Amino acid sequence: MAEITASMVKELREKTDAPMMECKKALTEAAGDMAKAEEILRVKLGNKASKAASRVTAEGIVGTFLAADGKLAAMVELNCETDFVAKNDDFIALAGQVAELVAKQNPADVAALSALTLDGKTVEEVRSALVGKIGENVTIRRFTRIDAKGVVASYIHAGAKIGVLVDLVGGDEQLAKDLAMHIAASKPKSLDASGVSQDLIDAERRIAIEKAREAGKPEAMLDKIAEGTVQKYLKEVTLLGQPFVKDDKQTIEALLKSRNASVATFVLYIVGEGIEKKVSDFAAEVAAQAAAAAQK
DSSP states (O other): OOOOOHHHHHHHHHHHOOOHHHHHHHHHHTTTOHHHHHHHHHHHHGGGGGTTTTOOOSEEEEEEEEOTTSSEEEEEEEEESOHHHHTOHHHHHHHHHHHHHHHHHOOSSHHHHHTSEETTEEHHHHHHHHHHHHSSOOEEEEEEEEEOSSEEEEEEETTTTEEEEEEEESSOHHHHHHHHHHHHHHOOSBSSGGGSOHHHHHHHHHHHHHHHHHTTOOHHHHHHHHHHHHHHHHHHHBTTTSEETTEEEEEHHHHHHHTTOEEEEEEEEETTTTOOOOOTTHHHHHHHHHHHHHHO
16 A cells, blocks of 8 residues: 655645545545545545645746737746745846747747847846845746737736736727636636647546446446536636626627637736645644544
8 A cells, every 4th residue: 555645645735725634535545646636536525626726826927028019929927936026126027028038039948038138148147146136036937929810919917927818810909808808817728629638628527427426326327427527617618618707698609709700829827827835834734633633
């Protein structure tokens, strides 16, 4: 039997927000397999077990650059250690400058971007100097660049913690802005079902089957139930399938059709998405839970 360590329980708890003892039970049942344990919790606890998956856990901001004609845009995620530094003027300025470099020089990756020149110095030299000045590590995590097929709209939300670029073909400026705000609010994973990872679809199918089985549904019905669940999931996570936030009686797909428009592409950045922040007081939390359990 695989050893279930405190660090494994901590990691699963941070991913799922499930109770500590449930995490330990799930890991034991899954023989230490983290992904399998997460699925077990989803079956037992439903969506509560996945609500922390998209929780913002690292600090920083999203910086954008948008050409005046809307035909060229770029977005960068710049990370730091504390929210205090994320509000620093030099830090904010660097995010914007780097986004403009991405748009105009089209580097292949972060290493290539770091070698580009900014005010007579390389981006890496500017970054290092800022680290020395503010006393915190600063990293360029990722960036994207769009050569528009239509016109790009951008939207920055929540203190620059969420950034969106959307390339709209047809329609008008207001529709593009509405779509960008919708994406920030509804956080679709892809434009349509073709962009959703097969691993995610397979996981939803397995979870649906296990939940239906536990509910006592006949084996002959499990596949049909799972397919319905998967289709519902795809509507929830794809832009075209989602209800429009300003009019939930129509989907984004219907909205675009009514305006003779289409989305060529979109990019959504959430600062810190997928990065786990260290929880420094985990031992105290464990002790508190153990004491509470002893009192019952």
